[in-house]
Amino acid sequence: MEPDLYAVSAILAVGALTILFGIFGVRIHRSTSDFLRASRSVGPRWNAAAISGEYLSAASFLGIAGLVLKDGADALWYPVGFTAGYLALLLFVAAPLRRSGAYTLPDFAEARLDSVRLRRVCTVMVIAIGWLYLVPQMQGAGLTLSTVTGYPLWVGAAVVSVIVILNVVIGGMRSITFVQAFQYWLKLTALAVPVFVLLIYQAGESAEFRSSLAADAPPFFTTDTTVDIDTDVVLQVNSPMLLDANGEVDGFPADGPVYWAAGQHEASAGAELRFAAGSRVPVVVGSPVNNDSWLQPLSSGEAPLFETYSLVVALLLGTMGLPHVLARFYANPDGRAARATTFVVLALLGLFYLFPTVAGLLARLYVPQLLVNGKTDAAVLLLPGEAMSGLPSQLLGAVVAAGAFAAFLSTASGLVLSIAGVLSTDALPGRVRDFRTATVVAGMVPLAFTLAASQLDLAQSVALAFAVAASSFCPLLVLGIWWRGLTDTGAAAGLIVGGGLSFAAVLPVALGVLAPPWQTLLAQPAAVTVPIAFLTMMIVSRATSERVPGDVARILLRMHAPDRLGMSRDGQVERLAVTAATLPRLKGGRHRR
Amino acid sequence: MLAERRRTRRVVRTLAEVEEQTGVGEVWVRQLVRAQLLLALRLGLLTVVVLGAIPLAFALLPSLGTIGIGGLRLPWLVLGVGVYPFLLLVAWCYNRSAERNEQDFAEMVES
Incomplete structure (x- = not known):
């Protein structure tokens, strides 16, 4: 296959720009205080675009359209869940978490429950979830590069790993709100423009062709x-x-x-x-074959209703536990701003997710051949070239490829930085040299997994990470913020049981060693493991109630008190103590008003 | 002048009381956390019921899935478009009420 020069140049441009931003664009923001200082001047809109830019990964850009092409109406729950996760985050976590001053999940655990051992457990979970999430990013990168150049899958995965590691080691676009915010608008444009053009184009097709999407027959x-x-x-x-x-x-x-x-x-x-x-078109077994059943919800799968509910639970509750999401919230000046930002994130994600759905519908018309070899994740990439011809289709194809590549780079950079951060502070002595070693480790391990892992659909394999996050960090955050009775032993037990069970369920799925009924059922463990995790945390905490931290009331106050009273305090994991130093500060705050 | 200084001192003392959660301070803090939790649970439950009803409705009444509006099927309209304004609306309601709770608390402390 001839490499598509337009697409290759677009991808190279995105990769080069990313590295250039890293080298020249910014001062190095590596510590939390640098990050804080750099981000404080930014309003909720910029912050929200940055959060969305980092969040919209390969699964959103390529995966959803592919699943819509294959599974139809049921696949629409993925974007709904990816968005609704931020509503759960807003309702239960956003403002209190920001006020707690925690920058990472292990920080939060230690600040709230004052236990170094619990911190270790959190560190392991952050790394596990991060790697689980990185694998599909690398798969998506491999798929994109092999689609436009014809090179084998591992080349793209390796290229993205190298760029991401370089980028994070150099100093990272991760910390620049501006670049991540730009990434959101780039991804939105790279998907919306081709979709609009193709919608206009297909309006000129025969009515018979367009209505074939509702026919009682497979696509042709x-x-x-x-x-x-x-x-x-x-x-x-x-x-x-x-x-x-x-x-x-x-x-x-x-x-x-x-x-x-x-x-x-x-x-x-x-x-x-x-x-x-x-x-x-013959269709890979397990997906609806006829177009009219494809249009109907719950028309395929082993236990469609259970799978749908379990998926929604995982996505709804998993978002708050993703390692790269939390750190971005730290860039909000206070709890109120965190709420305002989350609201804008919901709007931006809702806007973006209109387009993958339409792209999936168009793909059913124009690229049904992907149903035969199962490479439905390539739908968005192939759509312009298959539907149209000539220069416009090549340009649109290049735009889509660039957007997809931007999607892997931003999400993967955020994840590698988060993992390297906890690796270097909690697993290695935290010096800059070690941060570099940690970055290389954080980026290379998932690359190895990518080469071994099964070719699950991108959106499905991202959902595995959500399921583990929902069964581990979601209960920790929710109970930690709202329940005085939580203890470090209870939290650790819940993390180990919930996270362990869900991880044990999804790992064989990710490796692809299971036969069909188990493969689909174990891929959706959240409906079972999330309640187990909550119950374990509560029961063990009750049994160890003597270990409730003595200053729990003050920590809860700090998380829930209105910002204008000036009770929340930034800093890393210092525990709040009412000292002579605190009172003048409160008084000062009062006087300024 | 004298009155104002006394007022400031009292506010600082109230703040300290709230911080240390002694006496009335503790009651206030518990009330605030409870009010915020109830608000979040109420809106969370609403969201879960609305979202959860969608697959159930399509499972129990498959004919719902074949209704077409303006050339698009109902499940696609609901899940592809309609859900997002709903989520935004819930978020907006939450932000308004949560901030009102906090304002009430702050006014109580500062008065």
């Missing part, structure tokens, strides 16, 4: 299409069809015309299938 190929099978697939065929095959099909070598009766058919890796224009 608009032109003669050749599909390369990279991994073994089982395909569902609803009505008998003829195709040309080259390679192993249904267990026998084939070279030429093949007749497929209605039913399931296998195609092995390396096979090449050729379909004539107008023939119906």
Whole structure:
């Protein structure tokens, strides 16, 4: 395959700009106080765009459209959950967490419960969740690069790892609110413009073609299409069809015309299938085949209702426990600003997520061949080239590729920085040299996993990280902020049981070693593991109530008192004590008013 | 002049009382935390009920899924577009009420 020069240049430009920003754009903000000083002057809108820019990852940019193409209406819960997670964060966490002055989750745990051992447990969980989240980012990068250049998947993953590690070691766009905010608008534009253009374009197609999305039949190929099978697939065929095959099909070598009766058919890796224009698209087993059932919710899966609910629980409660989300909230000057920022984040995410859905619908019309080889995550990337032709399609393709690449870079940088931060402060002695070592470790380990992991759909594999976060840090944050009775032993028990169970469930899914019914059920553990985590934390805390910290009342006050009383205090993990130094400060605050 | 100074001193003492959570301070703080938690739980429950009802409605009444409005199917309109303004509305209500709770508390302390 010929590399797409437009797309490659766009990707190179994004990568080079990112590194240049890192080298020349900024002073180094590595400590929390640098970060704080750099961010204080920024209003909620900028902060919100920065949070959204960092949050919208490969899963949002590529994954959702791919899942919509494959699973239809059920996939719409992913963007809804990704957004609603910020509502849960707003209601239960945002302002109190900001006032607590915690910069990372281990900071919060230590400040609230005064336990170094609990801090260690949190550190391990941050690293586990961060790596689980990084793997799909690298997979997405590999997919993007291999789609536009034809290079194997690992090349793209390795390129992104190197850029991200360089970027974080140099000093990082991560800390610059401005760059992350820019990333949001870049991603929105890179998706919205092609979607608008394609919507206008498809309005000119025949009514019959456009209404085929609601037909009682599978999608069809608009032109003669050749599909390369990279991994073994089982395909569902609803009505008998003829195709040309080259390679192993249904267990026998084939070279030429093949007749497929209605039913399931296998195609092995390396096979090449050729379909004539107008023939119906066979669909990878497990997804709705006919367009009208694809339009309907709950039409596929082992236990669709349970899977939907469990997914929503994971996404709703998992957002607050993601390592890279929390640090950004620290850039708000106070609790009120944290609330205002979260509100704007909800608006920005809602705006963005309108587009992946439309892209998924368009993909069902124009790139149905991805249903055959299962590489639906490439839908957004291939859409412009398949729907249109000539220079406009190449330019749009380049825009989309650049946006996708920006998505991996920003999210992966944020995650690597968060992981390297806790690695260097809690696992290694915290000197700058060690921060660099930690960054390399933080970036290379997920790369190794990426090469070993199963090719789960991006949005699904990101949801695994949400499930673990929802079963570990969500109860810690919610109980820590609202319940006086929480103890360090209870918190640690809940983290270990909830986080451990959910991790044990999703790890085999991520590695792809399970057979279908378990693969889909274990991928959605949250509906079970989240209540278990909450209960464990509460019961063990009750049993160890003598370990409730003595100053719990004061810490809770600090988190909940209105900002204008000046009771919250910045700084890292100092515990608030009413000293002679505090009172004049309060008095001073009063006088200034 | 004298009155104002006394007032300031009293506010500082009230603040200290709130900080140390002795006497009336403790009651106030507990009231604030409780009010904020109830607010969050109420709006959280509303969101969960509304979002949770959607898959259930489509499961119990599959014909709902085939209703078309302006060329788009109902599930796509609800999940693809309609949910987001709803989430924003809940967030807006929360921010307003949470800030009012805090204002009440601050006024109580400062009065």
